[in-house]
Amino acid sequence: MTSKHRAAVLGSPIAHSLSPDLHRAAFAALGLDGWRYDRFEVDEASLPGFLAGLDEAEWAGLSLTMPLKRAVIPLLDEVSATARSVDAVNTVVFTADGRRTGDNTDVPGLVNALRERGISEVPGAAVLGAGATASSALAALAQICTGEVTVYVRSAERAREMAVLGERLGVVVRTADWERGAEALAQPLTVSTTPVGATDGFAGALPAAPGALFDVLYHPWPTALAAACAERGATVLGGLDLLVHQAVLQNEAFTGRTPGPLAAMREAGEKALAGR
Numbered sequence: 001m002t003s004k005h006r007a008a009v010l011g012s013p014i015a016h017s018l019s020p021d022l023h024r025a026a027f028a029a030l031g032l033d034g035w036r037y038d039r040f041e042v043d044e045a046s047l048p049g050f051l052a053g054l055d056e057a058e059w060a061g062l063s064l065t066m067p068l069k070r071a072v073i074p075l076l077d078e079v080s081a082t083a084r085s086v087d088a089v090n091t092v093v094f095t096a097d098g099r100r101t102g103d104n105t106d107v108p109g110l111v112n113a114l115r116e117r118g119i120s121e122v123p124g125a126a127v128l129g130a131g132a133t134a135s136s137a138l139a140a141l142a143q144i145c146t147g148e149v150t151v152y153v154r155s156a157e158r159a160r161e162m163a164v165l166g167e168r169l170g171v172v173v174r175t176a177d178w179e180r181g182a183e184a185l186a187q188p189l190t191v192s193t194t195p196v197g198a199t200d201g202f203a204g205a206l207p208a209a210p211g212a213l214f215d216v217l218y219h220p221w222p223t224a225l226a227a228a229c230a231e232r233g234a235t236v237l238g239g240l241d242l243l244v245h246q247a248v249l250q251n252e253a254f255t256g257r258t259p260g261p262l263a264a265m266r267e268a269g270e271k272a273l274a275g276r
Contacts, residue, residue: 004060004094005035007254010042010050011065018218018240018272019063022247023254025268029261035060044071051075051100060254062092063247069104069132076102085169086135091250103253106133109246110140110191110214116245117235119189119212120144126184127151129193130158133216135165137191142169145189150174152181185210185229192216192225203228210234216242219273240269 009019023037069088077099089102124147159175166173182205192215203224218239248260
């Protein structure tokens with residue numbers, strides 16, 4: 001029996017994180033009564049010291065959010081190909097032989113969330129935004145999109161970055177000006193990766209029959225764009241879908257128990273959001 005029984009989410013700011021609610025619900029559903037899941041305010045400067053201070057004999061792993069997903073990479077012994085492809089680690093596992101391994105569950109989590117809603121392949125897609133989450137979205141689309149991906153960006157620098165990433169992932173990327181973002185919803189699938197309010201202006205300029213929308217925000221929900229798409233009959237996924245699916249994969253990595261308790265984690269997330 002392993003002595004590992006602890007996990008936590010790290011980031012800055014971190015007080016808003018739903019990860020403790022999700023993982024504690026998973027431990028309860030799995031009957032892992034002795035397991036703990038905490039949250040810690042950790043920034044890039046304090047991350048090396050935090051990791052050095054852990055007793056890895058009792059720690060199973062960590063969930064990482066901003067701004068640590070890239071900063072942690074030099075501190076790891078091994079990084080998965082998925083995490084390398086987007087230069088971002090959101091999951092650290094402390095192995096029995098004392099190694100720190102990094103992975104990215106956002107990419108397969110996004111794919112799994114779409115598959116749950118019946119979207120396993122699309123002939124074309126769009127991404128709104130070009131930050132870290134957009135990179136994960138593009139990596140996920142590399143697995144399910146058979147055609148071109150249009151990325152709507154605000155700057156030429158971001159456009160170049162996404163084009164380079166697409167080339168690395170084997171995706172044909174076309175970039176377009178952010179102000180034309182409402183056009184994205186003419187695609188079979190659009191992934192919106194922007195902050196709260198950024199896409200509100202597109203809600204009143206949608207095509208008559210928009211394609212599916214995966215809006216990675218979860219609070220407040222629905223966003224204006226998500227609500228407008230739903231009113232027109234489009235399939236709409238939200239940030240909770242991504243959060244739960246990526247957390248299930250993290251929990252499987254921490255506990256070694258598969259499949260992870262998806263229903264229990266989703267219920268916990270919905271309950272936590274309802275209380276905000």
